[in-house]
Amino acid sequence: MVVAADYSQKNAVMRVYSCYRLVLANLLFFSFFITEQDNLIGSERPGLFVLVSFAYLGYSLLALCKHLLSRREPSDNILFFDFFIDVGAIMLMAYCSGSGESGLPLLLIVSISAASMTLPARLCLSIASLSTITTLADAGAHSLNAGTDTRQFVVAGMTGIAYFSTALIIRYLSGRITSAQNLAERRRYDLETLSEINQSIVQRMQTGIVLMSRSGRIKLLNAAAAELLNIRYQHAPRQLFAPPQLIELAMRGRSASEVIQLNSTGLELHINLTHLDHNSEDECLLYIENISKINQRAQNLKLASLGRFSASIAHEIRNPLAAISHAAQLLKENENLDVDDRRFLDIIHNNSVRMDGIIKNILNMSRGNPPRPQRFSLVEHLDQFCQEWHCEQRDKTTLTVSGREFSGQVNVDPHQLNQILSNLTENGVRHAIAAHGSAEIQFVISVGSATGGPCVDVIDSGPGINEADHDRIFEPFFTTQTQGNGLGLYLCRELCLANQIAISYQRGTSKESRFRLQFAHPERGTFAE
Structure with a gap:
């Protein structure tokens, strides 16, 4: 089973093993001087043992610094050289201590285990083979020089079997652990990706x-x-x-x-x-x-029903109404009419005009033309509206736009928005001129407190609406004037619902009338506040 260990595993194993190697080198070097009288290690060739152990101690310190400070992935060749030095140094010290009697060859099991966790199978088995060969060579050298028992070869062979068994078992377990770690890492990445996708979906x-x-x-x-x-x-x-x-x-x-x-x-x-x-x-x-969307669908159904009804009766009502109005105009041309008759003719004419206006407004609503939203700058649209808006009292009316620092956009039907603004402006102008002789209309743009959605306040200088009538001003046919038809604000509300605009009325701090238009966020179909 060939599984390449990743960088984090290699680095972690080599750092731990480098610390172990440094501790082992210190113990071997200083133990020689502590146990010099007992001849536990280095008894046969003490000079060579001191030289090899000191060199191994220095190399262990350098290797530890290299693995702790290096940010790069250690190559297989470098790691193989590290373990080669371990095998050579330990076996030389074992040779100086009397071969297998010192037990030093068994220390190579740790080195072989570390090699199995960090090197490919070919190289880690090479370390096991090299350890076995050096163990057998050490036994052969002692047998030739000192004439030791040939059972040393059996011990060396058993030690070699232990080396290969350790390499294969650790290699297998390391592969399983690495596979499990890679699988866990892939699952973690999939879960993080899925979580990010879910979070993005929820936010949108x-x-x-x-x-x-x-x-x-x-x-x-x-x-x-x-x-x-x-x-x-x-x-x-x-x-x-x-x-x-x-x-x-x-x-x-x-x-x-x-x-x-x-x-x-x-x-x-x-x-x-x-x-x-x-x-x-x-x-x-x-x-x-x-639920404004539900209201919008209900509104579309209502407008469709109203459209069918109004279309069926518009012709039957407008023709007699036009005949009555025309007859009243012809009768008014008679010079023999007295003052009372002329007053009655004015009543007939005014109410005919009023009825014609009601029919026109109902037909406008009943047509139910769906809005065609466009994205445009709210400030520029209000400036253009103020320039193009005209009425009979234009010279007595002042229109201003404030809050120009708002640079956002809205996503509504510009023609229907003009109709909403025109109805609100005409109402404000009419009431303000009736009360003060002049009218001032302000369009104040602000930013919604929650997500930055635009908001427009249409403020007029009129006397305002009685508090008792605040909840009724958007009802159809409700009016406080004898000549009004009560459909202007109702038509504004219906157009606002069709364009996802929340319209409300409130009195300002100076008791001025203030109609607030809360636009939906241009990226979503929900109200800005």
């Missing part, structure tokens, strides 16, 4: 994902959830807590599916909550969806 989902404890501490959330919950987005949230409505939902201790409205944003959110551990129910996983 339009559905908000929140993992939190029952106490409300957020452990994980994606960008869509941070946007919907008006939480400053972080990849690794620390000490972030969910809104109180979500904490109350999690504290009930069971899975739930509810629609809630956040106080901070005013958005209606559909929450699906499930507990990850059904035993402890400590961690909750929440799926958050903005």
Whole structure:
């Protein structure tokens, strides 16, 4: 089984073995002087033993420094040379100590084990063969010189068998360990890659994902959830807590599916909550969806139904209405009419115009033309709108744009956005001129607090809307004027829903009227706040 050890394993094994080699060289060198009277080692050739042990000590120190300081992968040739030096030095010291009686040849088992873990099979078996040959040669040399017992050859042969057995067993175990390590490394890489892919998918989902404890501490959330919950987005949230409505939902201790409205944003959110551990129910996983998309689909169905209805009756209503208006105009040309009759004719004409306006607005909504969103600069679009907008009181009206430092874009239908801005501007101009004789309209651009989505405040200098009517101004046919048809703001809301824009009304700090348009993030179909 041929498995190449990787760099980390080679380096780790050689560092440990170099420390072992240095400790062994010190013990052999200093043990000679400590046990010189007992003749344990180096007894036959003490001079040569001292020379070899000292040289081996110096080489061990250099080899340790080399393996500790080197950042490069050690080559097989260098490692083979290291183990070759070990075999030669130990066997020379064994020869000086009386061959196998000193037990020094057994120390080569450690060297052979280290070689089996770091060298290819061919080279590690070469180390085992070299160790066996030198052991047999040492036994032969002592037999010729001192006439020792031939049983020394049997001991040398058994030692050689131990060398080869050690090399094969350690080689096999090392291969298994290396294979397991490589497999674990591949699995770790696959898991990390899969985790990154999952994280990327979760972050790009339009559905908000929140993992939190029952106490409300957020452990994980994606960008869509941070946007919907008006939480400053972080990849690794620390000490972030969910809104109180979500904490109350999690504290009930069971899975739930509810629609809630956040106080901070005013958005209606559909929450699906499930507990990850059904035993402890400590961690909750929440799926958050903005039901504006559901409202948008319902709105499309409603507009389609209204379109079929209005198309069927528009012809039947507009023809008699045109006849009534035309007859009133012809009758008004009669010079013999008195003041009361002319006043009645004015009432007929004004109400005919009003009814015609109602029919036109209903037809505009009923056509249900789907928006054709485009990405464009909001500041440049507002500047162009202010330049092109005209009305009868143009000389009494001032339009300004502030917040020009915002350089972001929006992704909506520019024509429908112009219709929304035009309706809001005409309303503001009409009420402001009626109250003060002049009108000032401000378009204030700001950045959403959660993810940087754009927001536009349309502020007029009019007297504002009564607080009791705030919840009704977007209802169809609701108006506070006798000549109004109550469809202007309703049409604005329908166009905003079609373009994923949240429209709301509020009074400013100076009691001025303020219509806020909260645009969706240009990269996702969710509201910016």
